[in-house]
Amino acid sequence: MEDRRIKVLELGWEFPPLINGGLGVACMGISKALAKKVDLAVIVPKAAPDASYDGFTLRGVNTLSYGELQTTEAQPYTYESCAMVSKAPINLDPYASTEGTPGTVTFTQEGKLLFSKVHHADLDLFTGKEDLYAGDLARKVIEFSKICAIMARKYDFDLVHAHDWMTYLAGVEVKRATGKPLVVHLHASQFDRAGADARGWIYDIEKYGMEQADAVIPVSKYTGTVAAGHYGIDPSKIFPVHNGADPVRVFHSKKKFPEKLVLFLGRLTAQKGPEFFLQIAAKVLEQTDNVRFVMAGTGEKLRQLIETGAFHGVGDKFHFTGFLNKAKVNELLSMTDVYCMPSVSEPFGLSALEAAQFNIPAVISKQSGVAEVMKGALKADFWDVNMMAKHIVDLITDDELYKRVAEQSAQDIKNSNWDTAAEKMLRVYHHVLGW
């Protein structure tokens, strides 16, 4: 074992303060904790111009000049990954359950692009105001991988660590260009977003990235079984590492109404199981009217859910808030009695941990990573609305049980921090490097 800090090149897609969802938050948590143990440099497509970070460097492709990419021109290297891809959907939303309509991405010279083919226009992809996930995402992913492969040659590092499918191509290209081992992190897969039958460009890249990687880090054992079972990845190179949760300022406020409050928090997409939450609410309300439900968040299913709620006749006890900012979410958490996460497939489920920080007992689906961490939470299969409803009724009617579950949750979250996660990642690095 070499007696020095490992040097890691991390490839991310979104990074605070420029974030769309949970991925950026997780990457930040990982980077901050890892930086205490390794020498860390991060490359992302877009960095905020005035952002600075303790312990690691962050470079945004949007801050590169064209000239910086020309310096390695002399060394011949053929971009390879795109040879695999001749057609790609041009509108891809990584948080949506369906991919966009297929358009065509055209490549020159039998799919082989040279470094010299990075054009001004390619860099412009990342400097504009356009959302990272908007427009021609497929081209952004491909250009990012080309540019990373060039940039990587200027970094001194021992291994490359790529987060989610948007950076997997880049990770593979960096590995090819430098010969350094590749670790890919699986925060969420197309299996979670679109179900067991999902196939397509994103699925292919996920599979390709994990196959080419020397180690795969899923955010839970549950997601590890998805990688092995659904993507056919060799289980011996899968090393699950649970996410941590950043401590939040916890406060409690008094509800303005007498009923208990049960909260669902998340995007209203099939993956999160919002329809099941509605059915659970209807079941609970059959047994007690001393309860209100809140569905916080927005998404493609919002309108459909509103009508389904009306159909179930629960509209006076089931409230939709639409999108809420962090302050409003915390206000809601501060008055919530029970947190419910009936996700159909949840790689991790950070929000349940955040709820636990507010001392809120959780009722969660077994198809979630966080279920492995939260031993005290009440669990059921996502489709078992009767069991979910029973858990909620038990919690709001049995004070003893409520106290017990809340106390166990407090224990559970003690070990859920990013330092513990980084320690485990370090062990994976050592394994990969053979140190």
Next chain:
Amino acid sequence: MNITLTFHAHQPNRLIPYDFFKIGEHAFYEDDELNGRVLSAVAERCYLPANRLMQQLIELSDGKFRFALALSGVILEQAKYHRPDLIDSFARLAETGAVEFLAMPYYASLASLYAPSEFEEQVQEHVQLIEQLFGCRPTVLWNTGMLYDNAIAAQVCDMGFEGIMADGNSRMMSNRHTNDLQCAPLIDKTKTLIRNRHLSNDLANRRVDPTWSEYPLSPYTFADWLTRQEGQVVNLSMDYETLGERQPDTTGVFEFWRTMITAAVFNGNTFLTPGEAVRKFPSTGTLDCPNPVSCSTYGTTTQWNGNVMQQEAIKKIYDLEASVKASHDSDMIHVWRKLQSADHFHYMEKSNGFTPYPSPFDAYIYYMNALADLQVRVKREAEMNKAFDSKNLA
């Protein structure tokens, strides 16, 4: 020919964007500022100039021109608060003796369909308001959206009204004679005045429709059409907002009406109020209308209760009747009744373009949150009363 003319005026109480966080905390649901602003604008463009025109026509015709107004309690309440000059303007019309005020459910609600005893109470509240403001007691009822069926007619008869207005809708009513008075089955004391849908809509809609074969309609032509009608009485009825609001001043709407009414009087037609008509003419037969009809485009109630959001909202507001009334808290009962206005449900209709909300789904969410707040208040008050009662007993 005998002619009655009835204008209906109403303004909704639009709600604020009432979100979840307000439940239990924010007891005022209405966007007072917006409601006042709209009322004021419509008063300037429509109600005040139209009242002036009607007053002139009454004076110029020596009282030969007579008409009726069906003003909701909600608009009169808004006017008292935001535009008292509008009340004065209506009161001056009342003083001419040529204007009859019709009874309505005070809150322009659907209570006649969902809560018959509540319907009666709202009509009584409206009758009292009309007596107090204009010094006359209504004898004819104009239900919300002209909602009408056999059961409503029977109840209105029990309530002692001499007449009720219904829209002439051939699909829903058998044995209908638009220009004759009829009675509902087994009813003889209350006559049904049937709105001449065709002629009314000529004035309310088609007059400004360039694709209409008669466009542009001459006021003399229309007066001749009236003169040539057959039957006991032709009943014209439409929203008062037709004058100056739906049809802006620039379409010549005020000039059209001035000329048309004057020509109709000159032709020897007789203007009556609906109350005078039901006292003057006997019923010519039985009108069977088993299902509710309204004066909406389709003649049904679907604009209020056609989708699940509307159905749930209606069910939940009327579910509160017993507990709200048990509170004996007149403010709370008033708030509950204002939430019954049919507008709230109309805003949840998916094809409704006339809405203050971003979408029918938002209309539903704001409404249900406000309703939840009312539920919380009702529950709280019931518990307080209970605690108070048990203390008294002890």
